[in-house]
Amino acid sequence: MMMEVKTAMNNFQFVLHPGFALLLGGISAAVVRQKLIRQVIMVVAPLWSIAAALSLPAGTQWGYPFMNLQLVILRADALSLLFAFIFGVIAFLSCLYALHVKSSGEAAAALLYAGSSLSVVMAGDWLTLIFFWEIMAISSVFLVWNRKTPQAIAAGFRYLLIHMLGGNLLLAGIFLQVTGGQLTITPLTGMQDGAYWLILVGIAINAAIPPLHAWLTDAYPEATPSGSVFLSSFTTKTAIYCLIRIFPGTQLLLYLGVLMALYGVIFAILENNIRRLLSYHILSQLGFMLVGIGIGTELSLNGAAALACSHLIYNSLLFMGAGAVVYATGKNKLTELGGLYRSMPWTAVFFGIAALSISGIPLFVGFITKPMVITAAIVNRLPTVELLLTVASIGTFLSIALKLNYFMFFGAERGLKTEKIPFNMSLAMAGGSFLCLLYGMVPRLFYERLPYVVDFQSYTVGHVFSTVQLMLAALVAFWLVLPKMATHNVISLDTDWFYRKPFAALMGGLVRLVCEIKDQSGVYGRAALTRVVPFFRNPVKWAAQTVEGPAPDYYDADRYRTPVGVIVLVSIVIFVLAFSYVWLWQGNFFG
């Protein structure tokens, strides 16, 4: 894989960097005033990025001298090119979905965000990685803030704080790594030193590994409808890419992954807010990917990468569908939605395709990727992992394909007034649906891009038969407990509770303590001053009195004024001394 590193990039070579294409697009979208030109940029930049990713041969490396370090700003191999290609495709579909948005700030933030995550993927050294990692955090928060509700602003701040924490931990780890002479990104599996843990926790925050996951389910549902499509794609999948690259075969990730897969599904069953429900399913799906990374064989790593890429496709489609519902109805909650298949038939179809894809139903893209991870668990003799992952994937089917679909598009007729969604939104959803079906029906197109040679067949009688049985059983179970599946107007506390309640109380308490100290010291200081002041009203009182009679409480200038005669006397004495000095010692006064 390693080819010689070019000493410096040629002058205009950077335009062929898939990430820089989007970054340039983002910068120009920020300065352009005309909406039409901005829309052209939003279409051209991702297409350019896809073309760049397709034109780069595997093994390309671009060096870039920085101070006395030789940075590797681009390292193309099968894994990075796979992610670059899919990121480009998703950026294109998401931009298409966001084409009608009036805010130029949101367009710029979205493109910068997608571009910086693509640049993280292409990065060959630690410094390039952390540089774009931080841009990713900063640009993405504007997608939350742009919704401009008080909840979105607050959630955005929490999101930013957590990501700054993660970025700083990663930076600390990278500092140790680079000062230790290791500039190139290499696998750290099994190192167990300080840099290892700092980098792992830093990436784990972005990969939303419990208990560090609450920023995701907190902020994503508060973002703008198009913003959440971008958000749900890039941050977590960039982290998964980094984990595949840096921590393959770390057993800890295997256990956390199983936990996460079930955790997300269980919370999703309780959730009432549609986009928060989907956010919990991101967690669950990330859990599957972590299991693949934790197992660490070629099949499982392939599975993790494949699942990450297929998840990008159907998950952005799910968020597009949910965003369209939020856009059209202005409602977020399942308790307020229902019967939308009449007014939004196409959205219902596209959402259904995404829902069947995430559930891993045959003919849809999930079916060709999720079994790779589960099969890897079977091959590696991890029966409990396989069983728990199967249960988690039943839960996925249960709460997205059945519950969400049913209560959003069917279920109770609520007579909702819907606004017509823009054509570009429908077009983007159609594009996503096409990809779900294309890859689901022609797995070869997908498998040939994977980092390792695929020796795996998804469409076997056993797989298809077992999936169909599982899902039919789940369908029956769902119908039997349908009344119980309805959600209520409640929220579920998650680990963000710790920093939204006790930690907030602690911080509030500290602030109040400091304020109290300030106020009290003011009060007591003033009282002390009031007591002391009378003694100093007339300082001369304490000196020997020059005038007869008791000294007054207040200073009286007239009483203590020096008599005019004394001043005249002193003036005359000084004059005489000065005059005689000049006269006697300096000789002739007048020359």
Place this chain on the structure above:
Amino acid sequence: MYWWREIMGADVLLGFLGCYFLIGIAKGVVGRVVQRKEDYYDDGGEDSHE
């Protein structure tokens, strides 16, 4: 293949029981612990329409 895969209709059983297991855990255990009123965080509640 493990012993539970040998049972006839293992997948049907797993799909059925898996559903009940998840719903039971979610509604019966987790929900009881974590569910609160919507205005729990004093941030204006869940409902914020643009």
